[in-house]
Amino acid sequence: MTSSNKETRATIVAVGPGDNGFLTLKGKQAIEDADLVAGFETVLNVIRPFVKGAELCSMAYRNQEEVLDYAVDKVINEGKSLVVCAWGDLNVSAKELLDRVRKRVDHVELVPGISSVQIAMSRTGISLEHTVFVTLHVRAGTENALDELIHYLKDGRRNIILLPRPYDLMPAGIATGILSKGVSADRQMTVFQRLTYNDEQSWSGTIKECSEITTEFSDLSLMVFHQPDTN
Numbered sequence: 001m002t003s004s005n006k007e008t009r010a011t012i013v014a015v016g017p018g019d020n021g022f023l024t025l026k027g028k029q030a031i032e033d034a035d036l037v038a039g040f041e042t043v044l045n046v047i048r049p050f051v052k053g054a055e056l057c058s059m060a061y062r063n064q065e066e067v068l069d070y071a072v073d074k075v076i077n078e079g080k081s082l083v084v085c086a087w088g089d090l091n092v093s094a095k096e097l098l099d100r101v102r103k104r105v106d107h108v109e110l111v112p113g114i115s116s117v118q119i120a121m122s123r124t125g126i127s128l129e130h131t132v133f134v135t136l137h138v139r140a141g142t143e144n145a146l147d148e149l150i151h152y153l154k155d156g157r158r159n160i161i162l163l164p165r166p167y168d169l170m171p172a173g174i175a176t177g178i179l180s181k182g183v184s185a186d187r188q189m190t191v192f193q194r195l196t197y198n199d200e201q202s203w204s205g206t207i208k209e210c211s212e213i214t215t216e217f218s219d220l221s222l223m224v225f226h227q228p229d230t231n
């Protein structure tokens with residue numbers, strides 16, 4: 001598929017949290033129709049079975065700018081169609097990738113997907129309207145997010161879903177840090193690892209018990225702090 005339109009376009013497809021059964025039909029169609037499909041290798045692994053002849057542009061953190069430049073150059077100079085794949089949903093802790101694509105092309109179409117956050121909510125039976133979401137999965141500046149986390153933990157009115165940051169801000173360290181700020185040690189929490197994969201795991205206990213865990217957590221880990229009154 002090629003485009004004669006002079007304005008540059010790309011589609012960002014959110015591929016879901018790991019099991020490709022969570023890729024939407026819209027996302028699958030966009031991948032099937034694309035000339036180029038770019039994404040981190042782990043993300044491409046999810047959608048590989050649906051690629052029909054597209055050139056795969058695998059990115060790593062260190063070369064993502066160069067890979068996107070390469071792909072967008074083909075859009076501009078050869079009229080190719082480009083899909084960039086994002087993990088989970090593209091409106092959940094994926095802004096850096098969206099901004100990288102947006103600064104390179106005129107029009108970005110977004111195809112949303114299923115987030116790891118939605119899977120965690122369905123596993124625990126909690127609703128978005130009773131939940132606050134905080135991410136530490138940013139390159140810098142986690143101080144505000146940690147302050148908000150402590151604020152909402154002390155406030156006690158909501159479940160809190162937290163994305164840790166591999167590998168320096170992980171569940172046991174976060175639990176230790178928030179205890180030192182006076183958060184209740186008895187608050188119940190769950191850590192999910194590798195949601196939707198065959199080796200998915202979950203651990204539940206108190207914040208104090210989490211702080212004592214010495215085994216390593218997967219980079220695909222997500223924390224749920226349960227609302228005190230209802231859990």
Ligand SMILES: C[S@@+](CC[C@H](N)C(=O)[O-])C[C@H]1O[C@@H](n2cnc3c(N)ncnc32)[C@H](O)[C@@H]1O
Nearest residue numbers: 017087088089092115116163194195220221222
């Ligand atoms: C950069 S964020 C992107 C989140 C993604 N956009 C989403 O909607 O799930 C990556 C983080 O999401 C969480 N995550 C993503 N997939 C997961 C999974 N299958 N199981 C547990 N946590 C997951 C982990 O905290 C991981 O470090």
